[in-house]
Amino acid sequence: MESNVDTQQQISETLLLPQEVLLSAGVHIGTRVKTKDMEPFIYKVRPDGLYVLDMEKMNDRIKIASKFLSRMNLSKVVVASSKRYGRSPVEMFCKVIGCKPMTGRFTSGTFTNPAYSDFFEPTAVIVTDSLADDQIVEEASQCGVPVIALASTDNSKMNADLIIPMNNKGRRALAIAFWLIAKEILKEKNELPANGEMRYSIDDFETNG
């Protein structure tokens, strides 16, 4: 009998979403590039050469990132995505949680030049991809601000203080990531019961078109 190799991974029952939902969104799918930094988070390589991330580790890191964020002044947390598919998830996340979104192109000096009109001093920064959002990671590091980074198999740990290993390129995967973190933060802050659901769905978080 043929079996889906991706589902053979030993998954605990503590996943934040049913395994089928996570698998169908490809949250665990990486790229054909594997960095040494991301090796501890990689589960296996598929026959087609795609590296697959460890879903349990992803799950654990989403929980830890949510705990970390829930202890902060969220209005001073910047959430960035220069990529198109990250835009809607980031904006919805910020709307629900009260963080500051920075989507599209990042203007250099935003964190480092007090003379700049949009100057902002964050207490932490979340980036969807440290490669694409390299400028914001660099400025956050210059300011000594903790960086939480969604990272796929091709990312590095450079200047990141907390890695969330997952597919950071897929439209659905990014929606699920930010939806889950938002939900976990609300639970940590007791603004949502342990088994409660948010007013917003994953679809609400997903970039259309």
Place this chain on the structure above:
Amino acid sequence: MSTCISCGRKVTPEEKAVKMTCPNCGGITIWRCEKCRLFGRTYRCPACGFTGP
């Protein structure tokens, strides 16, 4: 004076170090020096055992 959790070196005020609480337990203040942060060196929380980044 603060020391880097990964290399044990003293963190100077001029360098681009980061100060944060342990992401997992929040019980410990963690300093990562500029180099350890840049190279993504592992840190371990002495209170809960969490290993990052």
